[in-house]
Each structure stands twice: as structure tokens, then as C-alpha cells.
Amino acid sequence: MSVEAIVAQGAEHLGVHGLEWTSKELFTYPNEFIYWSIQIVMYPYMTGLVAGAFVLSSLYHVFGQQDLKNMARFSLVFSLALLPVAMMPLQLHLQQPFRGMNVMFTPHFTSAIAAFGIVFSTYAVIVLSEIWFVYRQYFVEQVIALKGREGIKDRFMYYLYIVLTLGAFDTSDKAIAKDKKAVKILAAIGIPVACFLHGYAGFIFGSVKANALWMSPLMPVIFIMSAIVSGIALCMLTYIIIMEWKKWGTIIAKGKGDKSVHVIAGAELDVITKTSRYLLGFLIAAITLELLDLIFRGYTAMKSWDILRSVMYGKDFMNIFVLQYTLGNLVPFILLLMPRLTIKRVFVALVLVLFGVFMMRWNVVIGGQAFSLSFAGYMHYHMPIIPHSLETFKEGLFGALTVAATPFVLFWIINKVTPSFEYK
Amino acid sequence: MSCSRRDLLKNTFKATLASALPLSAFKMLSPAQVKASVGDSNVRWVFLVDTHKCVGCGLCVKACKNENEIPYDLPITRTWVERYVLMKNGQSHIESPSGGRDGYTDTKIRGNDIPADQITKGFFVPKLCNQCKKPACVQVCPVGATYQTRDGVVLVDRTWCIGCGYCIMACPYGMRFFHPVHKVAEKCTFCYHRITKGMKTACVQNCPFEARQIGNLKDPNDPVTKIIMNERVAVLKDEYGTKPQVYYIGLDTNVR
Amino acid sequence: MKNHVLRPLWVVIAGIALLLLVRHFIVPSDFGVQEGGSFTYNFHRESNVEEWEKFKVKYRGMDYCQECHEENVESILESPHAIIQCENCHGPAIDHPDNPEVLAIDTSRDQCLRCHSYLPYPTSQRNEIAGIDPDEHNTDSECIECHNPHNPDLENME
Numbered sequence: 049m050s051v052e053a054i055v056a057q058g059a060e061h062l063g064v065h066g067l068e069w070t071s072k073e074l075f076t077y078p079n080e081f082i083y084w085s086i087q088i089v090m091y092p093y094m095t096g097l098v099a100g101a102f103v104l105s106s107l108y109h110v111f112g113q114q115d116l117k118n119m120a121r122f123s124l125v126f127s128l129a130l131l132p133v134a135m136m137p138l139q140l141h142l143q144q145p146f147r148g149m150n151v152m153f154t155p156h157f158t159s160a161i162a163a164f165g166i167v168f169s170t171y172a173v174i175v176l177s178e179i180w181f182v183y184r185q186y187f188v189e190q191v192i193a194l195k196g197r198e199g200i201k202d203r204f205m206y207y208l209y210i211v212l213t214l215g216a217f218d219t220s221d222k223a224i225a226k227d228k229k230a231v232k233i234l235a236a237i238g239i240p241v242a243c244f245l246h247g248y249a250g251f252i253f254g255s256v257k258a259n260a261l262w263m264s265p266l267m268p269v270i271f272i273m274s275a276i277v278s279g280i281a282l283c284m285l286t287y288i289i290i291m292e293w294k295k296w297g298t299i300i301a302k303g304k305g306d307k308s309v310h311v312i313a314g315a316e317l318d319v320i321t322k323t324s325r326y327l328l329g330f331l332i333a334a335i336t337l338e339l340l341d342l343i344f345r346g347y348t349a350m351k352s353w354d355i356l357r358s359v360m361y362g363k364d365f366m367n368i369f370v371l372q373y374t375l376g377n378l379v380p381f382i383l384l385l386m387p388r389l390t391i392k393r394v395f396v397a398l399v400l401v402l403f404g405v406f407m408m409r410w411n412v413v414i415g416g417q418a419f420s421l422s423f424a425g426y427m428h429y430h431m432p433i434i435p436h437s438l439e440t441f442k443e444g445l446f447g448a449l450t451v452a453a454t455p456f457v458l459f460w461i462i463n464k465v466t467p468s469f470e471y472k
Numbered sequence: 473m474s475c476s477r478r479d480l481l482k483n484t485f486k487a488t489l490a491s492a493l494p495l496s497a498f499k500m501l502s503p504a505q506v507k508a509s510v511g512d513s514n515v516r517w518v519f520l521v522d523t524h525k526c527v528g529c530g531l532c533v534k535a536c537k538n539e540n541e542i543p544y545d546l547p548i549t550r551t552w553v554e555r556y557v558l559m560k561n562g563q564s565h566i567e568s569p570s571g572g573r574d575g576y577t578d579t580k581i582r583g584n585d586i587p588a589d590q591i592t593k594g595f596f597v598p599k600l601c602n603q604c605k606k607p608a609c610v611q612v613c614p615v616g617a618t619y620q621t622r623d624g625v626v627l628v629d630r631t632w633c634i635g636c637g638y639c640i641m642a643c644p645y646g647m648r649f650f651h652p653v654h655k656v657a658e659k660c661t662f663c664y665h666r667i668t669k670g671m672k673t674a675c676v677q678n679c680p681f682e683a684r685q686i687g688n689l690k691d692p693n694d695p696v697t698k699i700i701m702n703e704r705v706a707v708l709k710d711e712y713g714t715k716p717q718v719y720y721i722g723l724d725t726n727v728r
Numbered sequence: 729m730k731n732h733v734l735r736p737l738w739v740v741i742a743g744i745a746l747l748l749l750v751r752h753f754i755v756p757s758d759f760g761v762q763e764g765g766s767f768t769y770n771f772h773r774e775s776n777v778e779e780w781e782k783f784k785v786k787y788r789g790m791d792y793c794q795e796c797h798e799e800n801v802e803s804i805l806e807s808p809h810a811i812i813q814c815e816n817c818h819g820p821a822i823d824h825p826d827n828p829e830v831l832a833i834d835t836s837r838d839q840c841l842r843c844h845s846y847l848p849y850p851t852s853q854r855n856e857i858a859g860i861d862p863d864e865h866n867t868d869s870e871c872i873e874c875h876n877p878h879n880p881d882l883e884n885m886e
Contacts, residue, residue: 063652064546064547064548064649064650064652065637065649065650065652065655066650067546067547075554075566075567075568075728076646077552077568077599077645077646078547078548078549078552078568078570078571078646079548079549079640079646079647079648079649080646081649083637083640083641083650084637084641138636141636141637142634142635142636143633143634143635143636143637143650143655143656144633144634144635144655144656147615147632147633147634147635148634149754150615150617150632150634151614151615151634152747152751153615153750153751153754153755154615154616154632154755154759154771155614155615156613156614156615156616156767156771157767158611158612158767158768159611159612159613159614159638160612160614160638161612161614161636161638162614162615164614173736173740176736177736177740180735180736181736184732214732214735214736214738214739215735216732216735218732223732226731226732226733227733230733252638255612256612256641256642257608257642257644257712257713258608258641258642258643258644258712259641351711420646421644421645421646421728422566422646422728423728424566424728523852524851524852524853525853526852526853526854527843527852527853527854527857528842528847528852528854529842529843530842531816531842534816535787535815535816535820538786538787538820539785539786539787539820540783557849574838574842575838575841575842575843576842576845576847576854577838577841577842577845577862578845578862579847579848588848591848591849591850592850593849593850593851594847594848594849594850594851594852594854594855595849595851595852596852596854606769607769610768610769611768611769616759616771616772616773617772618772619769619770619771619772619776620769620770621777622762622764622765627776627777627780629772629773629776631773631776632772632773632776661780664777664780664781664783665780665781665782665783665784665785666785668781669781669785671785671789674786674787677787677789677813678787678813678815678816680811680812680813680816680843681811681853722851
């Protein structure tokens with residue numbers, strides 16, 4: 049290679065990962081950029097929602113909460129739809145996305161990310177088997193109903209359901225009882241696995257000793273707490289939407305004064321009031337741990353405190369204290385504690401809680417890279433809005449929105465095979 | 473030779489250990505296994521930087537980028553030189569524009585005039601991968617794409633790296649980055665292709681002032697080893713417990 | 729009828745078997761921890777070490793230049809610039825004279841200023857190098873118009 053060829057490598061079309069959305073201030077090392085951007089914010093956020101949805105469905109299957117029966121089906125199928133979405137941000141942020149399977153081929157278990165393949169697959173297997181046991185009877189019924197029908201769509205569905213039964217056509221009471229028992233056991237195993245999946249997402253950050261903000265043994269616990277908070281909030285929110293849908297359906301069918309409308313509205317408020325107590329409990333735990341972490345850092349004032357303080361109380365004050373703690377924690381806290389709870393008030397509080405947890409993820413992931421490893425400079429993240437390349441799409445607003453929208457599209461597709469609303 | 477007795481003791485110890493090992497383990501080990509268990513490599517690459525000698529010409533950075541095919545005009549580099557200027561009022565000015573690739577030719581720092589009579593100390597600090605004994609970057613690689621060689625150098629397998637960036641996050645020294653062409657984690661290799669052929673690294677060879685030196689810590693007669701053993705040297709950020717193997721002469725408390 | 733409850737388990741086992749089969753063909757055979765290594769720091773593909781050893785050398789060093797350009801090397805060895813490698817100004821030799829056939833020499837002012845722009849830094853050797861203020865010292869001339877890089881001292885110039 050000639051000198052010219054070496055120099056020509058510096059052509060500007062070559063992208064330095066991170067250069068696009070990072071601006072630097074004062075002294076930072078040359079190679080420092082915001083390497084982990086919006087997709088890594090999405091990753092723990094989406095995993096938290098998966099865990100929450102699954103835990104909710106388990107409440108019915110394990111603890112027999114009868115009023116959650118329809119909700120349990122919905123949240124189980126929804127957690128299946130959310131499942132690939134927990135993996136998607138990781139896949140999207142890889143520089144070599146087609147090598148992602150290497151994590152399964154040669155797992156290096158001293159790395160927190162290596163366990164991801166195993167933990168995630170275990171969890172996926174549990175969710176899929178549970179759905180199989182819940183819907184097996186339905187699959188068999190569909191096979192019988194579709195047998196001998198003409199039409200490409202019916203033939204396709206017929207064979208699809210045959211495959212989905214895995215050859216188990218026994219629908220005797222004894223067999224169904226076995227299914228129910230299996231669901232219960234799987235749901236029980238699933239709860240700790242779901243919590244582990246998420247606590248371990250916290251470990252990925254908490255174990256990075258080079259990062260002064262991330263390194264904390266409290267990180268996994270904080271992550272689990274806020275995951276449960278966001279999971280419960282999302283499920284309550286969906287529950288409200290479904291119940292309101294039902295209520296309006298009844299109003300249209302039977303008129304506003306009908307007795308059943310009041311029954312639905314009463315039941316809805318009852319469930320929401322009960323669940324919001326759990327939400328408040330976990331919210332208090334999450335905030336307490338976060339504040340403990342903050343106070344401890346300030347009191348011990350290690351070498352990194354000067355720069356951490358300038359980031360927290362200065363540059364990221366708006367994100368941390370206004371958006372996360374005040375708007376995302378304090379306001380919903382007051383809204384939920386005020387007497388005479390209404391569905392509208394809960395709805396606003398839940399949206400704020402979901403936003404608060406998102407801001408917490410943002411402040412950990414982006415905030416952890418807002419200062420230089422030299423402790424003598426800062427970096428600022430400018431999220432790409434309008435994409436002009438694959439990278440600015442993937443690691444920009446639209447990449448994040450794609451990830452956020454995917455579970456709903458997947459749910460729509462999966463729901464065609466395993467209906468979670470109509471099926472009684 | 474003055475070392476002969478020590479060598480004799482050392483070898484006796486090794487032989488004793490080697491013969492005791494299979495007995496204590498109640499199984500026979502092959503000679504290769506025994507050799508491996510007492511450390512078969514007689515090379516451990518280490519680096520020595522003398523910050524008094526560095527004049528901030530940046531020829532090392534230029535040579536490194538050309539030698540290792542790191543796109544010359546992009547703001548990433550395997551090695552760099554930092555400028556520290558400390559003032560009488562306690563203020564410190566630190567910078568490393570383009571990693572110091574074009575040398576330091578101006579007294580201004582980030583556009584600010586620095587009055588010469590107010591300077592108490594001014595010096596340059598070359599940085600490169602510390603090839604840690606306990607590399608945090610290797611520990612966190614999820615796929616085994618980065619590893620430590622027998623002679624102590626940390627390398628990246630460009631065909632196996634998935635580009636997750638965990639190693640970049642784990643390095644307390646900010647040494648790693650993504651290679652803009654290969655799209656995998658990239659780092660200083662101590663010019664592995666040169667040192668294994670008996671050459672010096674590109675940065676060492678092209679430094680006119682011998683501010684940079686590379687040596688073998690396992691060779692007691694190596695000039696670098698002698699300095700590390702007999703003089704007062706320091707390493708960067710030892711609080712992270714990674715046991716860095718780039719030693720510095722004339723390190724200052726202000727060095728980051 | 730057989731117990732159907734274990735059916736998902738068979739699917740999982742089949743999945744793991746498939747993964748192991750694919751893994752067998754995709755993962756290079758020399759991947760692993762070599763003798764005496766630790767899983768934490770030495771888990772890798774062994775042949776990658778060799779690949780790095782084969783990386784192309786570009787800076788060949790003064791001895792390589794001397795093989796053909798003996799006179800030029802000797803001239804600089806007698807000057808204070810003896811400490812500077814030829815390739816710092818002449819560019820990396822790579823496979824010169826085959827490739828590249830001609831080396832582009834950096835004779836710019838910036839190249840000289842890397843060392844000879846005076847910086848008043850106590851505790852640094854930079855302080856001791858003969859230096860000029862680039863904003864005042866013959867600003868519109870190239871250094872090599874007066875100074876011979878192989879024999880830079882003006883008093884000794886022929």
C-alpha cells in the first residue's frame with residue numbers, strides 16, 4: 049500500500065461511530081464518544097416492560113386472581129410480543145449485527161452480556177411453553193374446525209395449527225387438568241426468571257468499574273424496582289384502556305343508564321385502586337434506593353464526585369431532578385395518594401410514571417457517558433432526529449420509535465393465531 | 473555471572489514444582505502441561521514512557537496511524553500525546569487535539585493565550601494501551617473476541633467481534649474505539665507484528681527522543697526492565713485494579 | 729396416549745441440539761482456552777495471534793534506508809538530526825523501491841515546527857530544543873530554504 053492509499057483512508061465518508069451525535073467540552077480522551085446511545089436506553093426500558101407484563105399474567109395463574117382472567121391471557125400474549133423487542137435494541141446497536149449469534153456459539157461467561165443469550169432464551173422458552181399450554185385446547189379445536197375446508201388461507205391455518213399442537217390432540221379433562229398444572233408451575237418459575245432477566249440488565253451497567261456513575265452494587269436492585277414500577281404501570285394502563293373499551297361497548301349496546309355499565313366501571317376502579325397500592329410501594333422502594341445511591345456518593349465524595357456533581361446538579365439538572373424525580377416520580381406519587389381516586393387521574397399518573405422510568409434509563413445510560421473518563425471534560429448527546437444514513441436511523445429517534453412500535457405490530461400478528469380477547 | 477545462582481535457585485524451584493505438581497494432583501501431566509502451568513512464555517511485553525523527554529512532536533502518533541492503518545484524518549487513534557500546562561494560580565490546561573498527531577506548535581490552548589511567566593510546569597504525556605495484566609476489556613467481552621496473548625498483549629479478533637462496545641465502556645483509559653473500516657473494536661497492539669519480528673513498535677522507533685521504550689519484563693538484562701526494577705516509576709489509574717503495564721517516569725498528580 | 733406435557737421440552741432439546749450442531753460447523757476448531765491460559769483472559773481463536781503477526785510492516789527503519797542510500801544516512805548521522813528516523817520526513821518505506829516507487833518527502837514548515845516552535849515549558853525537554861516563534865521567524869519562507877534538514881546548523885552549512 050502506498051502512502052497516498054493510507055492517507056486516502058481518511059476520506060470523510062467513513063464514519064467514526066459516535067462522532068455524529070457527540071459534542072465534546074474541555075478535555076476528553078481522543079477516542080471517547082457516546083458509544084451507547086438511544087438503543088441502549090430502550091433496552092432496559094423494554095426488558096422492564098416484558099418482565100412487568102409477565103409478572104401480571106402470573107398473578108392470575110399462580111395466585112388465582114380471578115378478576116385478572118382476561119387480563120392474564122392478554123398480558124401473556126403481550127409479553128410474547130414484547131419478547132423480541134427486548135433483544136431488538138441490542139441487535140440494532142451492534143456494529144456487526146450478523147454476528148450476534150456468536151454470543152450463543154462462544155459465550156464468554158465472565159462477561160455480563162454473554163449470559164444474555166442463556167437468560168433470555170430460558171425466559172423465552174418459559175413464555176412460549178406457557179402459551180402452548182394455555183392455548184393447546186384452542187389449537188386442537190381449530191384443527192377440527194378447519195379440517196376439510198378449502199381456500200388457501202384455511203389450508204395454511206389448518207397446517208399451522210397442526211404444527212402448533214405438536215401432535216398432542218388429547219383434550220380429555222385429565223389432559224386439560226395437566227395443562228393447567230403445567231401453566232401454574234411455569235408461571236411460578238417465570239417470575240424469578242423475569243426478575244433475574246431484568247436485574248441482570250442492571251448488572252451490565254453496575255459492573256462497569258471504569259464508569260463512575262454506573263459502578264454501584266445497588267444498580268441491579270434499582271433496575272428491578274423501576275422495572276416492576278414500569279411493568280405494573282404499563283399493565284394498569286392497558287387494563288384501563290381495555291376496560292374503557294368494554295364500557296363504551298356496553299354503553300353503545302345497552303345505553304348509558306344500564307346497570308352493567310356501572311358494574312364494569314366499579315370493578316375497574318376497584319382493581320386499579322388495589323394495584324396502585326403495589327405501584328406506590330415499588331415506587332417508594334425505587335426512589336429510596338436511587339436517593340441512597342446519590343447521598344452515598346455525595347457523602348463519601350470519592351475522586352469522581354466533583355465531575356458527577358457538576359453533571360447531576362448542573363448539566364443534567366433538568367433531566368434528573370425536574371423530568372425524572374419531579375415529573376416522573378413526585379407528581380404521580382401525589383396524584384395516586386390524593387383521596388377520591390378517579391380513572392382519569394390514575395391514567396395521567398401512569399403515563400407520568402412510564403415517562404419517569406424512561407428518563408431514569410436515559411439518565412443512567414446517557415448520563416453515564418456525559419463526562420470524560422479523564423474527569424476533566426464533558427460529552428453531550430445529540431440524538432439524531434432526521435436520519436440520513438442507516439446508522440443515524442438505527443441510533444436515532446426513528447430507530448427508537450421502531451423498537452417501541454414493534455410489540456404492537458407483533459401483538460396484532462400473534463393475536464391472529466392465539467386470540468387473547470375473543471377467546472372465552 | 474551474577475545471576476547464575478538466582479537462575480539456579482529459580483530453576484530448582486521450577487523443577488521441584490514441576491515434579492511435585494503431578495504427585496499432588498494424583499495424575500500425570502504431560503511435559504507441555506507442566507511447562508504451561510509454570511508459565512512457558514519467557515516474554516512479557518511492557519512499555520516505558522519518560523515524560524521529561526517527550527517534546528510533543530507527535531511523530532509517534534503519525535507513525536502509529538500509518539503503520540496500523542487507522543484512517544489518518546479521523547479523530548480516533550491508538551496512541552496519543554496529551555499536553556499539560558499548569559499555572560501559578562493552580563489552574564491547569566489539558567488538551568490533545570487530533571491526539572497530538574500534528575505536534576504542538578502553538579502556545580495557545582483551546583484558543584486561550586497562556587502567559588509564559590505564569591507557567592509553573594508544562595509537559596507532554598504520551599498514552600497508549602496499558603496491556604493490563606488483568607484487562608477489564610477482556611473480562612467483559614461476551615464472545616471471546618478479545619484476549620491476552622501469552623506474552624501479555626491484548627488483541628482483538630476482527631473476524632469474531634460483534635461490535636457491542638462493552639470493552640470500550642470497560643476500559644478505564646479510553647483506549648478503545650470502533651475501527652471505521654472494519655466496524656469492530658480496535659486498540660493498540662504494541663505493534664504485535666513488529667515486536668514478534670524483533671523490531672520496535674512504530675511509535676518507539678519513530679520517537680527521536682527515546683521518550684518511548686518497549687521491553688521484556690521477564691528478561692532481567694533488558695534495559696527497560698532494569699529501569700522499572702531500579703528506578704521510581706508509576707502507572708496510570710492503578711485504583712481500577714487492572715494492573716497496567718505501561719510504566720511512566722515523571723508522572724504528575726495532574727495527569728489524568 | 730403418551731404424556732403430552734413434555735412435548736415443549738422435546739422441542740427445546742431439539743432446539744439446543746440444532747444450536748450445538750450449527751455451532752460445531754461455525755465455530756473455528758481452534759477456539760478455546762489454550763493450555764495454561766485462563767478462561768477470563770485467554771478464551772479466543774488461537775490462529776488470530778498469527779494473523780496479527782502477519783500484519784504488514786510499513787516503517788522499515790534507518791537500517792533499511794542505509795542499504796541503498798548510504799551517503800544520505802551518513803550525512804544526517806553527523807548532524808544533530810541523527811536521532812530522527814528517515815521515514816519521519818520521507819514517509820514510510822513499505823516496499824520501496826517497488827511499492828511505492830517514489831516517496832513523498834514532507835518538507836513543510838509544520839513538520840519542522842513539531843519540535844522547533846518554542847514552548848516555554850519548565851520540566852519538559854521541549855524547553856531545551858532550539859526553537860523559534862513561528863509567527864515572527866521568517867514567516868513567508870519555508871525552513872528548508874535556509875536550513876538543510878540533514879545538516880540544520882546554519883554555521884556549519886556549506
